Amino acid sequence: xxxxxxxxxxxxxxxxxxxxxxxxxxxxxxxxxxxxxxxxxxxxxxxxxxxxxxxxxxxxxxxxxxxxxxxxxxxxxxxxxxxxxxxxxxxxxxxxxxxxxxxxxxxxxxxxxxxxxxxxxxxxxxxxxxxxxxxxxxxxxxxxxxxxxxxxxxxxxxxxxxxx
Numbered sequence: 001x002x003x004x005x006x007x008x009x010x011x012x013x014x015x016x017x018x019x020x021x022x023x024x025x026x027x028x029x030x031x032x033x034x035x036x037x038x039x040x041x042x043x044x045x046x047x048x049x050x051x052x053x054x055x056x057x058x059x060x061x062x063x064x065x066x067x068x069x070x071x072x073x074x075x076x077x078x079x080x081x082x083x084x085x086x087x088x089x090x091x092x093x094x095x096x097x098x099x100x101x102x103x104x105x106x107x108x109x110x111x112x113x114x115x116x117x118x119x120x121x122x123x124x125x126x127x128x129x130x131x132x133x134x135x136x137x138x139x140x141x142x143x144x145x146x147x148x149x150x151x152x153x154x155x156x157x158x159x160x161x162x163x164x
Contacts, residue, residue, distance in 0.1 A: 041066035046081070048110070048148070049074045057140055057150025063124040063133070070117050071097070073110040080143040082107030083152065085122065092119040100143075107143045122154045 042061040046069060061067045073079050081097075086106045093099055097108045097116030110116050127134050133156040142148035 041068050043068045043070070045069075046071045046150075047074055048072065048079045048142075055079075055142070055148050055150060057152075059150075060153040060155055061122060063122050063136070063154050063156050066119065066121050068117060068119055070115065071108075071110055072115045073112055076112050078109055078111050078144060079148065080107045080109045080145075081118070081140065082143045083138050083140045085138040085152065086120075089120055089123060093117070094119070105143070109144070124156060125154075 042059075042065065044057070044059045044067070046055050046057050048055045048071070069081075071081055080100070082105060086108075087104070091106070091108075093108055093116055095116035096114035097110045100107045100109050108116060108118060122136070125134055125136050126132060135156050136154040138152045138154070140150040140152055
C-alpha cells in the first residue's frame with residue numbers, strides 16, 4: 001500500500017505543478033502596470049563545484065521580467081557562463097567575474113572561489129508568421145568546458161491560452 005501512495009504522490013506532484021503553471025499562464029496582463037503581480041525578480045543560484053560536469057542549470061523565468069543569476073565558482077579552475085540570449089540583450093554583471101566578448105559571442109568568466117551576479121530582462125518573442133507570443137528555450141554553457149551546460153526557459157505571460 002505504501003508503494004502505491006508514493007507512486008501516486010510522485011505522479012501527482014508534476015501534474016499539480018503543471019496545472020498551477022497553466023493557470024498562471026492563462027492570466028492576461030493588459031498593461032505593463034499589471035506586471036508587479038509577479039515577484040520583483042526571478043533569482044537563480046548556480047554553484048560550480050566540479051571540473052568535469054561544471055554545472056547543471058535548469059530554470060524558468062518570465063519574459064519582460066527581471067532575472068538575477070548568482071554564480072559561485074567553488075572549483076579550482078576558471079569557468080565561463082554564456083548563452084545566445086546574452087548576445088541579444090543587455091546583461092549587467094556585478095561581483096568578481098569578467099565579461100569576455102568574442103566576434104559573435106558574449107560570456108562571463110569566473111575565477112576559482114569567486115562569485116558574480118548577472119542581471120537581465122528577457123524580451124518577449126512573437127511567432128514570425130502568427131504574431132502570437134511564444135515561449136523560448138535558451139541553452140547556457142561554460143565556454144571553457146562545453147560539457148557544463150544548462151537551459152533557461154522563458155515563459156510568455158501575455159495573452160491567454162486558447163484565447164483570441
